[in-house]
Amino acid sequence: MLLITCPWCGPRDETEYHYGGQAHVPYPADPADLTxxxxxxxxxxxDNPKGPFAERWLHSIGCRRWFNVLRDTVTYRVLASYRPxxxxxxxPQAGGNR
Incomplete structure (x- = not known):
């Protein structure tokens, strides 16, 4: 199980959340003009990277707010969570001081 930290409620089990896809995908400026x-x-x-990936999550059982999570797709480790x-x-860069 993943332990995900909601920026408003703190750490909670992943069963309290719903995955919302890739974060930072801008809505088209002129959607009517798209083919x-x-x-x-x-x-x-x-995107489908190997390594850190920014995702959107909804704290559906808690505060019902959307937020972003930076998660490593290789290890599933949650690296950070932050508000929209x-x-x-x-x-930190690999091999640097931690």
Whole structure:
């Protein structure tokens, strides 16, 4: 089980949350001008990195707020959580002081 820290409620078990997909995906500026192919790309295509990945989560059993989580897709380790509108946290470089 993952232990995810809600920025408002603190650490809780992952069963209290719902996954919401990739974070920081901007809504199209002029959605009416998009082609079907561009809409499909916006709706269905997301990054799939090996390593740190910014995700959206909803604390559905708690405060019912959305927030962002930086999670390592290799180890499933939660590296940081932060409120919407806050910048993605910088991670220490590999091999650096921790």
């Amino acid at each position: 079907d192919e561009q809409w499909a790309e916006y709706v269905f295509y997301r 509108g806050e910048p993605r946290p910088e991670l």
